[in-house]
Amino acid sequence: MTSREILFLIVTVLLISAAVALIPTAPRNAAPAVTAVKWDAVRDDPNERLKISWASCALFPSGKSDTWIQRHLEQVFNVEFDPIFMDVPTLHNRQPLMFSGGDIPDLCWHGEPLAVQRCIHQGFVLELPYELILKHAPTYVKNLNRYGPQAWLYSRYKGRNYGIPTWASGDVFPLVDLWRKDWLAKVGITKVPDTLDEFHTALWKFRHEDPDGNGVKDTYGTCPEPWWGMFFQNIFSAFSVLPQDLMMRDGRIVWGGIQPEAREALALLRQWYAEDLFDPDFAAASASSPTLRKFSSGRIGYYYGSASWHSLDLNNPGSIYTTMKQVDPRVELVPGPALIGLDGKRHARVWGGPGHVVWFSRDLAKQPEKVIRVLKIIEAFAANPDLFIASRLGKRGEHWEWSAQRGVHLLPPYDQPPNDKRNLLSIKDLENCWGFFSFCSVPLSETEPLLPKGMPAWRKTYSDPAWGMMNALGKSDVVPSAATLEDLRAFQIKVYTQIIRGDKPLAYFEEFAKVWRERGGDALLAEANQKLAEREAIYRTVGVIAAPTPPATP
């Protein structure tokens, strides 16, 4: 066959298939620009039952679509929900395709400001003026302004607001260290390590003095989390630095990872690595975190990464303590507060108050009453603690109960995973923003009475918000060039690992800082400092009295 024949054939085929399959797809009703909605003229009639498709937080992939919570809320608000349950990979892979086909859920959720920015850029998101939120959800805004005002930046894009920021009450509490008490006892340590030196001694003994007594040198001190937010973070915190975050220094924003304190911390880690205290697997991150598995299987004696009061709750059948006790009844776990840093105070990384962003589909420009209704819904959760509790825990007596010794707990069969998540119930998430319908927290004072007895006091000792250090802007990816962050973070982790492992000398740090700046770091910092001014303007608009200092940053 001739090449002309081929060409003709290919072109014909492509044209035919395009005609058949794809021309009807180009959404003709796509309004690329911002559609101005006359919000003053919008009325939401409470007697009208509205259908709202709800793609809220991606933590309930196995959720059922007829849970008690959903039916209860539908009744209260006169809404028919169409819940869309996803997990994180689906959120990343399928949701953009859904959008491209024109199927945008009425309400969407994203955890990272960068993802929201991308959606706004592609034209999927409805603009949400500040006045609208202030008018219909005043209590909500009051709480947001008080506890997580930095989140206002998360929904901001090119000078306008595009969504409802959320905040979490429990994220001001630092994570807790977990120690194997039986190991500590075996190597002769009676007090949970508090200072860097004590920490070092403990790790050294865990590695070299056979704490599990089996005669084999198969234990390590610790295996740090490979994820950038937790990567040796307890050590870096002792040096008062957040290596993968923006920090305030003398009124300007700098990057923690290129600060001199980070270098000092790396020097220490390098030395400790040479003493063979760390499980070498820490570099091999994958889908399932290796650290937790190693801790629970008795390979490492210290864990830092995601522990809280609930992890040590022996009444909880899914807690790490219960799981480990089942494996070996001799296991004893004891919590440890953040290490005392070089300045004599304790420090720890926290996310702080600001949470995520919930936004509305641009198609709601034709149905703006749905927006008003949702604002009323979140206002109701903020103003009405009982409703909030119901939306998180279900019906008292059926799904949950409160007792003097245990505090709040789920009743069988809902306490066994996966029944809890399938019914959208979660105890340990009571103090954060992971509710499917109530995707935002309420003040701690409202949830505190439900906590188990002794938990507040316990937290004072082991998890004090005063130690918390948070990112100067809440999350680094609120800046326009946030897309470079992924590359910069991976690069930094790689270099840090190389320095710690000894593949590269400590002096390489200066070279790294230079390269980091050139690869986009300088642009990032410039934009971040601009965001500070922008944030002040926002604060004045929404009624935050003064730009708050992020908690406990020196």
Place this chain on the structure above:
Amino acid sequence: MKLTTGEKIFAGVNLLVLALAGLVTLYPFLYTASVSLSTAAEANRTSLHLYPREVSLAAYRMVLGNPDIIMAYGNTLLRTVLGTLLTLLVTCIAAYPLSRKELPHRSMIIFLILFAMIFDGGIVPRYLLIRNLGLMNSVWALVLPTMLTAFNIIVVKNFFQQIPESLGESARVEGASEATILFRIYIPLSLPVLATVGLWTAVMHWNQWFDAMLFISDNSRQVLQTLLQRVVIENSTQMMEIGAANASDITQFTPETVKAATVIVTILPILLFYPFVQRYFVKGILLGGVKE
């Protein structure tokens, strides 16, 4: 036939190496099966795990008690059976004319098929196509797009080409149509290759997770592998990234035994199904070897 010493040694070494190869392939599965049947304590021990020293069925109880998994099993089975049958049928219908040299524009069609196999427009147009055809959330979205692949067509076509033409000729002389020749003569003679292609297709369908993740939004229609990814990722760092300190779900820590049990449960039907196909295989090879 008498073997020389050299040949005997060779045969012996051959057997040894093959045995080693067999053991190497067997070990990871032994490991997984062993872990799945172990108690939690035993699973955590660092050893070769060739067999469980302490046996427990707790993991299986947990896996089989999960209603999602049972449902996903059914969905995956449906998809696999439907997909394999359709693929075999359509591939044969496509391969037969292509195996006849007298087909007009034969070279061009083969080139077209290869061309389409090599070029991929990306998931966006594929998604849009499925959506516009109204196939979203149905098993057809998983089965139809993969029905025709160049690789399968070419393999079957090549096999058809090795079948002697005289068989078809004699049938044609007696007035049989091409379709009759295909179904009455060629397909029955092609059972070995059909078994092989069928097996590949079945395995591909059983293991596919990406397309189901894209096209199936209803949990009750989800397939096994996509669900499996969820189980494995349950306590992953991805959760931390979204920005809640406690979200790595330390209270829903999936024990290794449960992961292992899920794996075994997933592959069991294939392991049961495979011996039957293999038997067919051998018979088919013998049949196919019959020459005129």
Place this chain on the structure above:
Amino acid sequence: MKTHSTFTYRRHRELLLLILPVMAIFVLFNFGPLIGLVIAFKDYMMSHGILNSPWVGLENFHRLFASEDFPRALRNTVVIGLLRMTFGFILPIVLALMLNEVRIHWFKRGVQTLTYLPYFFSWVILGGIFLMLLGSDGPVNALIQSTGHSPVNFLSNNGWFLVVLVATGVWQSAGYAAVIYLAALAGIDPGLYEAAAVDGANRWRQTLHITLPCLIPTIVVLLILSLASILNAGFDQIYNMYNPMVYDVADIIDTYVLRRMQTLDYGLATAAGLFKSVVGLILAVGANWLAKRISHGEHGIW
């Protein structure tokens, strides 16, 4: 004479009738989506759709090659693809030949069944298994340590990771590839062997002069097909086993494309995919031409 031409004409019509509907389906599902290739030349805005997004010519391709990630991904894809093809090609043939020599029926069936087994597992599963086996607290390292060596970082060391990738990839696919060759071997007329034995050829010479030449058509076809998809380099496997520490050697075009899709950079993703397809086409056409040339038109796919 007239009977013959109407006969032929009727045959042509029937054949075409058979293939046309199938081609229609093929065109719909396999060709239709090709229209999406234009995204590679556009700044794709989802709200505008594929056809209405603005054209940017070759800008996406410029960005691809100017970036750090893509050239690296390209290099990795070629390296891994070549490694996989080399080992993944030779070993199944060797395995099939060895199996063919075995006279003990149950042993042959047994080993065949075993080596074919890994093929049934998806990499979601196999990835998980190997991560367990090769971790620093896994059995492989336990074995290594018992001989006195320090544990090996199989999964976070660039060099070792490549070894692991290729080894596990071959481990998974060698068995089923061998089956194809075994089927072809079974089709060889035993009379040929008998004749050669009579002529005094030992088994080795028989293999060289009968078995291998008879396998060549199969080998050529599979070689061409695998060349065309050499750039696929095992996405499933890598996705389930890689981590940022080994991006340098393990990030391939497909994983790069996936990450671009997740960040809604569809222009870049499609451009990368298009590039990969074009190279694959050139390789396939080239290999087919070469095969035809060398064998004087006898072998080749078209």
